[in-house]
Amino acid sequence: MSYYYPSHLTAFHGLPVHGFPTEPDKAGRTSPPAPGSVAWRIGRAYEEDPFEVLWARFRDEVRAEEVTALVVGPWWIDYDEEGIGPVLDSIIADAHRFPALRAVFLADVESEESEISWIKQSEVTRLLRAFPRLTELGMRGAEGLVVEPLLHDGLRTLRVESGGLPRECVRGLSACAFPNLERMELWLGTGWYGGDCRREDIDALLAGLAHSPGLRHLGLQNSDIQNDIAAAVAAAPVVVRLDSLDLSMGALDDEGGEALLSGQPLTHLGSLNLNHHFMSESVVRRLRQSLEPHDVCLTLKPASLRNGQERYVAVSE
Template sequence: MSETMAHSYPTHLTSFHGLPVHEFPALDEEKAAGRPAPGSVAWRISCAWEEDPFDVLWRRFHDEVRTEEVTALVIGPWWPDWDEDGIGPVLDLITGDAHRLPRLRAVFLADVESEESEISWIKQGEVTRVLRAWPGLEELGVRGAEDLVVEPLRHEALRTLRIESGGLPRDPVRALAAGEFPALRHIELWLGTSWYGGDCRPEEIRALLDGLGHSPDLRHLGLRNSDIQDDICAAVASAPLVARLEELDLSMGVLGDEGGEALLGGQPLTHLDALDLSHHFMSEPMTERLRETFAPHGVALSLDPAPYGGRMRERYVAVGE
């Protein structure tokens, strides 16, 4: 099972795009070891615990690092005390300097833990600007969905897309459904709950699955952390693209027996390498049926139930606020 499938609550990235994450400016204990080669790490720029605003750190980054060799960039908190404007000014800066980062292949926006900001408070923006600025970008990660805007577009190089949220609005999902990503291999969406803006309906999920059917190399599909997880299972069970997947991640949501029944009654899923249904609210008889179905075929099946699921009346997603 991949590292991503094992991941749940948002934490600071320690690796990104296959590279270790390195803080800029360096922590005191790292300075003595010397600065790494520009292309050997994913550079993380954060205003947390810094006196300088983001634009000053960004200029220093270009002054002190050979950014023409940088391949991966992680944006941490862009606010020293609190965020008033959202990520828009940061996107202005980094996309305006796209010519200074010609080898950039991966960007993560808002590597933020709950101590810095709850995921539902992170103010995003029109993140597809990053894809337009770097036609060769292979990986884009986004955390938070307030004010998130995704525009439909065709991007030839993107292989991995990940959006983590406590509530993903339907408009970005519609835009992704209308986009074209011929190189896409891995997509992961945390759809969240209506309490925090996650208003996707089954029809948006079905449209997304239809759109992703035009990504011939797609091998990992994650539709996670949703309060319509049973409906998602029903949509997935009949989606043609599932036949070519290697990993299917439907974890972190409010999955119940209805969703489990949909998976068992739909198209065969025994070709999968991994199926993640953890953080669920299914009964023991249903989970036993799932084990009996998938275990003989060597599918790595994750069935850890939601914490406190048996003692709480209402189901809940793993990540909301």
Template sequence: MSYYPSHLTRFHGLPVYAFPTAGNDRPTALPAPASVAWKLSAGECSFEELWRRLLDEVPTEEVTALVVGMWWEGWDEYGSDSVIDLLTAQADRFPRLRAVFLGDVESEESEISWIKQGHVTRLLRAWPDLVELGVRGAEGLVIEPLRHDGLRMLRIESGGLPREPVRALGACEFPALQHLELWLGTTWYGGDCSADDIEPLLTASGRLPALRHLGLQNSDIQDDIAAAVAAAPIVAGIESLDLSMGALSDEGGGALLSGQPLTHLRTLNLRHHFMSGQLTRRLSEALEPHDVSLDLTPARRHSWNPETRYVAVGE
């Protein structure tokens, strides 16, 4: 399985439809507004021009999902705030909008660590009924502590997530949030989080009462994350735990075994790990009799240095 970020084909339960740029190959008819997740990506025209055309040509009051692809022309120096400005200025034109993905970009357009973001919580303030927010890239990412009563799913993909937005998330109140997924990344690409930075999230049961899935993934301190999770109060209320994609070793796997019971989980994803066969057998013996679905697929070891541990997604 490849973790390499790729273009979304579905979002918010809908097929992604790339809103066509100007030209003779444009379709004669557009899909029904609520039947697709509308994707806008700069190419033959600027993102702003494409946005204006969407407002003119699509009954936006029926649109439920938006996907933002590449918004820049040439090198992006300013991040996503210009896009967020455009979207939020027209929030009243999208009364049924429930899902936004910001940064649906593949490596041919930009490596994940190069994607510059901005003040993404402005989207939550503009749409109090938003239920799903996805973000790819974390350079310049700003999250402001807030309460949002509608959000059910939050996903941030990165090769390096700075500590400031993680700490801000720990101060947020999301009473409806069911799915939280953070790719923490590596220090090589700005991922300077520590287990202390994650702790406010792990002790936020009162601020995340509906949480059922927790993903703290793709970290080069995955052992520390696993140890923190093993003692975290929030874990008792979730159904699935994802610690995949990171540099998890026997130290972190052992912490999971010696910590609070995980037998209530439906799924535990540890895919892309660096644990020994002995430790993975112990995990299987401890959890599979309780019908916990385990993914213990190991990471590929480098032939020239098999002891090297690495995250699945960095640059």
């Protein structure tokens, strides 16, 4: 089960999220915002048309050439049998009509619509190939997710929220070249829901990020191998360049805390997020003594653990 439930985005790419079609105001008027002033959310409700119909309306009714950010909500009618592939087909086919598009978030879906582990993704790197000037890509869910190696000069921010990110995807990201990447955040999840990556996969990812000299924020979160991730991070040269590091939401305990304490110095960080941890008070105290005098903003809210309960990640099913 999940102990944290992702909710619908209210802002994306620095813009407020606005649904399409535009809902009437209190006076019954529909006055759509300027196309580039919002992140447009396209997703069907139970009574609405199929996604491909909504997409065609959006493409034709909004000045597509001015749209800068797009959020994809639920695309299925009753049950998602095909995954997001057909949605990507529609967006990619119209790529030439969206020259200003810089940010896309795929599957802005709450648990009432679909559990995160049920969301079916696709080969998403073809979206990057279709939009070489895209600067931000986010997504929720990882079933069926495929990451093919590619070079993309535009991408600045990459975020993958999942209850289980397959190791093939992590390896695929390791083989990609994002020379201008500034922020990466991966929810790696648990083996119960497909999150089967291992220490060597994390090592490969960190080595690949050495080719992203502008990287300033790294999140490797929500993992049941959070101790191994902490040990990998404690030895990775890329960490020296970071302003912030997020190892929250996972099963981090004293083993991982000790790895951070005995590894390379982290005193250059502006912030280190270790929320949802299972470390003892003594290790937490030593982390505070090691980092807080250097003005590192350290967040250390522990996870609750009942008698006999095993460590768990914040988001799984």
